[in-house]
Amino acid sequence: MTDELRDEYDVVVVGGGAAGLNGALVLARSRRSVVVLDAGAPRNAPAAGVHGLLAREGMPPGELVERGRAEVRSYGGSVVEGEVTTATRDGDGFTVGLADGRTTRARRLQVTTGLVDELPDVPGLRERWGRDVLHCPYCHGWEVRDQAIGVLACGPMAVHQALLFRQLSADVTLFAHTQPAPAGEQAEQLAALGIPVVTGEVAGLELAGDRLVGVRLADGTVVERRAVAVQSRMVARTGFLTGLGLTPVPHPSGMGEYLAADAAGRSDVPGVWVAGNVTDLAAQVGAAAAGGAAAAAQVNHDLVLEDTRRAVAAAREPLGV
Template identity: 60%
Template structure:
C-alpha cells in the first residue's frame, strides 16, 4: 500500500478519499468507535448538518471504496518501521503495510465523576455550544464548573438561553471580574457541589446538589479533559504534548506542522488527535490537507528514484 490511514472518522476518511482520487493505494484501519457516536447528528458541516455520525461514517466508507481504497474494521494496536515504510499491527494478529502513515485516531473525553453524567453524554449533557447550542436553545441550561474555563463556558451558553446556572462547586474559582460579568448577564452561580442528575422519562430534569436540593435543568454543559488516542504514535516514539487553552491545561495532543506532518518522517496526523477543538468539518478539512501533503511527499520520492534510474541508464549507455 502507498498509505495506511489509522482512524476512520471524518479526518481519516477524508484523507483516504483524497488519496484514492490521487490514484494512491490506501487502506483505512478503523476500530468503529467514534467520539461523537452518542450524538444525534453532526452540525456546522455545510450540506451535512444534522446527519447522524453513523451515516456520515458509512457514506465516507462508501466513497473510499469507490476510489479503490480498502477499509479494515479492526483495532490498531501499534505501529513500527519496516523496510519501505510502516507496519500497523492489528488486534486480530494481522498487520497492514504502507509507505506512509496517516494517524487520525481522535481523542477520548474524560468526564467529571458525577453519577449518571456519562449516560447522558452527547444527548442532554453536552460540551460544545457550536455543536449542541441550537438543539438546547431556550432550555434551562446548567454549566458544571470543573476548572478555570467555567465562567467562560457559562457566558458562551448564555447566547443560546437566558436561563443559565453555573454550578461552581469547589472545582472552580471566580475572579471579581468574572462574577460581575456573570451577574450582568443574569447567570446564577450555585456554590454547592453537584452530586448527581435527575432523569425522568429518559430526559434530564434537574441537577442534584450535595445538600439534597434539586435545581431544575433541561441540559447540562460540561468541560471534559481531552485525551488523544495516540498509542499508534507512541509506539513509533512520538509522545504527545500538553494541550493548553488560555494558559490552562486541558489534556494532550500530537504536535504537527500545518500540513499534519509530525517529527517522524513519513507520519502525518489529522483531526482531533492533533487538534482537539476541531469540529467535524474542520477535522475533515485537516484530512484533505494531510492527504495532499502525503501525496506530494510520495511524488518527490518517486521523482527522485526516477531521476536516479535515468542517470544510471545514461551512465551505462556511455
C-alpha cells in the same frame, strides 16, 4: 462491508471518522493505494446528528461515515475494520499491527484516531453524554436553546463555556462544583449577563423517567435544569504510536492532551501525518474533514517527491551519472 487487508499500501490511514475518510478520499483520487483502518468507536456515536456541516446538517453520524466509506471505495480505496495496536518503523516505511494479529505495511501513515472525552466523576454524566449532557454549543446548542442550562465547572474553560451557552438561553447557571467560584473580571462578566453561580459539590443528575430535570448537590439541593454543559478533558488516542516515539503532550489551552504537528499536519516522526481531533482538540466535523484533506495532500506531495527522486536515480544509473 469490509475490504480485505493487503500486505502493503502507499498510505495507511488509522481512524475512520471525518478526518480519516476525507484524507483517504483525497489520496484515492490521487491514485494512491490507501486503506482506512477503523476500530469502530467514533467519539460522536451518542449524538443524534451532525451539526454545522454544510449540506449535511442533522445527518446521523453513522450515515455520514457510511457515505464516506462508499466514496473512498468508489475511487479504489479500502476500508478495513480493526483496531490498530502497534506501528513500528520498517526500513523506509512502517509496519502496522492490528489487535487480531493482522499486519500491513505503509510507505506513509496518516493518523486520524480522534480523542477520548474524560468526564468528571459525577454519576449520570456518562450515561447522558451526547443527549442532554453536552460539551459544544456549536454542535448541540441549538437543540437546547431557551432551556434551563447548567454549566458544570471542571476545567479552565468553564466561564468561557457559560458565556457561549448564554447566547442560546437566558437561563444559564454555572455550578462551581469542586472549583473556586469565579472572581474578578470573570465574576463581573457572569453577573452582567445574569448567570448565577451555585457553589457546592455536584453529587449527580436528577432524572424523571428518561428526562433530565435537575442537578443535585451534595447537600441534597436540586437545581432545576434541562441540559448540562460540561467541558470534558480531551485526550488523543495514540497508544499505538509509542513504538515510534510519538506521545501526546498537554494542550496549551489546558483542555487535555494532543499530538503536536506543524501547519501541514506533519508530526515529529518523518512519514507520519496527523489530522482531526487527534491534533486539533476543538475541531468540529467540518474542520476535522478539512484537516484530513489538507494533510492527505501533503502526504501525496511527499510521496511524489520520493517517487521523482527514485525515477531520477533510475534514469541516471545506466549512464553512470
